[in-house]
Amino acid sequence: MNENTSPLLLVGVGGAGCSLAATIARQPRVDAATLLADSDASAARPAGLPFVLLGGDRLAGRGTGGDMVLGRLAAEDSSASVAERLQGVRLAVVAAGLGGGTGGGSAPEIVSQITSFGIPAIAFATMPFSFEGDDRRQKAQRAAVALEEAADATVVLPLEALAGGRDATIDEAMAKAAESFSSAVSLFWRMLGRPGYIKIDIERARRVISGAGRGRFAAASGARGEGRAAAALDMLARSPLLSAQLAKPRRILCGILAGDDLTLRETGEIAEGVRDLFGRSATFDLATVNDEESFGGQISVAALAFESSGDPAAADGGAQERKLRSRQQARRGRRASSPLALSPQGRGRFNNVEPTVWNGEDLDIPTFIRRNISLDL
Numbered sequence: 001m002n003e004n005t006s007p008l009l010l011v012g013v014g015g016a017g018c019s020l021a022a023t024i025a026r027q028p029r030v031d032a033a034t035l036l037a038d039s040d041a042s043a044a045r046p047a048g049l050p051f052v053l054l055g056g057d058r059l060a061g062r063g064t065g066g067d068m069v070l071g072r073l074a075a076e077d078s079s080a081s082v083a084e085r086l087q088g089v090r091l092a093v094v095a096a097g098l099g100g101g102t103g104g105g106s107a108p109e110i111v112s113q114i115t116s117f118g119i120p121a122i123a124f125a126t127m128p129f130s131f132e133g134d135d136r137r138q139k140a141q142r143a144a145v146a147l148e149e150a151a152d153a154t155v156v157l158p159l160e161a162l163a164g165g166r167d168a169t170i171d172e173a174m175a176k177a178a179e180s181f182s183s184a185v186s187l188f189w190r191m192l193g194r195p196g197y198i199k200i201d202i203e204r205a206r207r208v209i210s211g212a213g214r215g216r217f218a219a220a221s222g223a224r225g226e227g228r229a230a231a232a233l234d235m236l237a238r239s240p241l242l243s244a245q246l247a248k249p250r251r252i253l254c255g256i257l258a259g260d261d262l263t264l265r266e267t268g269e270i271a272e273g274v275r276d277l278f279g280r281s282a283t284f285d286l287a288t289v290n291d292e293e294s295f296g297g298q299i300s301v302a303a304l305a306f307e308s309s310g311d312p313a314a315a316d317g318g319a320q321e322r323k324l325r326s327r328q329q330a331r332r333g334r335r336a337s338s339p340l341a342l343s344p345q346g347r348g349r350f351n352n353v354e355p356t357v358w359n360g361e362d363l364d365i366p367t368f369i370r371r372n373i374s375l376d377l
């Protein structure tokens with residue numbers, strides 16, 4: 001069975017997702033259970049982290065060859081292996097690189113499996129570099145829609161923004177992107193793992209994440225010296241990850257990570273600055289992490305802004321709430337004449353997206369609707 005001891009679970013899906021999750025897990029003091037999931041048995045991955053090979057007999061460890069439908073089916077095949085790892089988990093963070101078949105196809109399905117247990121899930125995903133071509137970009141866009149549909153909160157980070165300048169070699173750019181991604185997600189992680197005076201513990205984080213929707217993320221690392229609070233704010237404001245702003249953020253989660261010398265004035269300055277940056281009408285949650293050993297003499301800030309204020313009553317998972325609504329719609333749909341009629345809203349967020357058809361079935365429609373399974377709630 002499951003040997004998790006942490007209520008936080010980090011799941012990496014696909015080649016890039018596994019490598020990003022492993023990098024996060026290697027950061028000091030990341031107190032999380034980690035699970036790597038991939039359909040490709042031959043991909044290099046670090047030893048010592050639990051691994052699920054997705055798609056057992058269907059793919060025989062060969063990977064999806066970029067097919068997101070196969071990725072989704074592979075994750076459906078392996079759902080029991082993922083479920084085994086969920087005992088005691090209260091919040092999940094899922095990392096994936098979008099553009100391939102496993103990260104793009106399996107990650108939304110795995111997120112759905114996690115949230116179906118009432119565990120809120122936040123997904124951090126990368127969008128491909130533009131040089132990777134239209135096919136990968138379009139796949140990644142479809143995958144991002146599916147992830148947003150499945151997860152409580154989704155933060156999509158373009159690799160271009162993570163990699164910084166354009167003069168780097170591809171190898172350097174990939175490495176820089178992975179490093180930026182991991183250090184940003186690690187800061188988020190550290191906010192929850194080891195709180196300071198103002199706590200965001202796991203239960204509070206569950207409430208913030210539940211139903212938070214699409215998010216934007218910016219991080220500033222290691223501001224030092226006099227004026228370090230202003231310097232951290234400046235770094236945050238210049239973060240390329242902020243370039244695609246949310247129309248109107250409704251909820252902000254801000255973490256200040258510092259050593260023993262963090263002052264009240266600095267805390268106030270950063271809190272006010274972050275609110276100015278993202279919008280004053282949003283609900284604001286502040287966390288401080290006090291860790292002299294990791295952050296002594298410096299200040300790091302992680303800020304997340306979400307499009308929805310979340311539903312504080314939905315601590316058992318906003319995605320779960322959405323599923324219940326979707327099931328109710330499904331029942332209404334079944335009463336309508338067409339067996340696949342979803343609801344008056346039709347395909348919802350999938351409306352402008354090319355359908356994912358497999359053996360004549362539209363896989364963008366949840367399995368329980370396609371198979372006419374009756375769920376009495």
Ligand SMILES: Nc1nc2c(ncn2[C@@H]2O[C@H](COP(=O)(O)OP(=O)(O)OP(=O)(O)O)[C@@H](O)[C@H]2O)c(=O)[nH]1
Nearest residue numbers: 014015016064066097098099100101102103128178
């Ligand atoms: N940061 C980083 N991103 C990567 C790396 N390799 C691939 N990517 C990105 O992740 C996307 C998905 O690639 P993979 O992770 O290899 O694909 P996959 O999810 O394993 O899917 P399949 O191999 O097609 O089944 C790519 O389009 C790239 O944008 C890597 O080594 N580091």
Ligand SMILES: [Mg+2]
Nearest residue numbers: 014015040063
């Ligand atoms: Mg792969």
